[in-house]
Amino acid sequence: MTHDKTSAAVAAFDSAPAAGQLWAICWASWSRRDFLLMLGMIPLTPALRLAFHGRESLLSRKPALFAKKVSGVAPTGQCSAEA
């Protein structure tokens, strides 16, 4: 895939609900007959991790300080930070 297509695929994946992400991983793994791939991909996204572990029991819901809502295009991946 070209870079643009890869980015679009990643963006679509990231924006899917947890069930959709799980389906995509299962499909990719089945199509490539690679179940290790599936096991390796499950922890990739926070959404899936939260779905599997149950966020209520594991994570605090304390609102973070120094956070503000901004408009604009969401980045792909976890963070658009310039390190």
Added chain:
Amino acid sequence: MPRSDVFLCELCPKNCRIREGQSGDCKVRIVIDGELRAVTYGRPCAVHVDPIEKKPLFHVMPGSRIFSLATAGCNLHCKFCQNWTISQAAPEDIRNVPLSPHRVVESATSQKCRSIAYTYTEPVVFYEYVLDTAALARQAGLLNVSVTAGYINREPLERLCDVVDASNTDLKGFSDAFYRELCEASLKPVLDGMITMKERGVWLEITNLVIPTFNDDLDMIRRMCKWILAYLGPETPLHFSRFYPMYKVRNLPPTPMDTLMRAREVALEIGLQYVYVGNVLGTEGESTFCPSDGTLLIRRMGFSVLENHLLNDACPTCGRKVPGLWGFRDT
């Protein structure tokens, strides 16, 4: 790309933009149900009672016990991280224990600790937990210590300085390239942060982990020491710490002793007055000497204080005051 609510996290210079279900670069600030949340608040993954020398803090209540805690996550990704199993982990992937700020302070007091350290990983990423705990700790008469890489934006840092008494800040190398290539961060915010802490009255000690071939160049060390002298003053303690192969840097040997001792000599020549060598046993670089007359003030071995000759926070021979938060001594 999809359009949705995006949160800007302005806690650290990475300024992550995060959307629903995603986390920041630190893995512990996640947008859940339309709000950015500090998901490790009250859920430390490491809780210990340490000697304060382990932080290392050599000018703060020597020989005292310090209640130390960490949560998962870090906003840096140092390839040589010594605590990578927790600092680079997502909170769901490691074991956390519920421990409210009240319970932290109660535990610290019952363990006869005089201070609380926010340490092991990176307190910046569990900022809210630090703020709340530190405020309670201060009410209980405990000191608050931040052991940090200092990669934080100015406004949150200033707020943190209101409750933190002392900090050991990691100055990992004195080049931006080093920070970018090995830590996924940058140097300037760290330097600015140390100046801010100094201005705000936080007692500051600096640790520099000396890694063979990466940051052991004496010219770089000399420039770093000159900067410390100019901006933080000659009385700022500097700890040169020995590197051991760890995490993604396992191909290098431990730092040779000669390198550490040369770094210490360079720092002393430049004019820094309290220069230490850490992660090694049995050198004079572990002890504190009076800069005026060379009197041995505090003799240490590893994390133990063997002798403490300070008299009213001063050299017993010449009377020169030694800076620090000496407070009281458990020794």
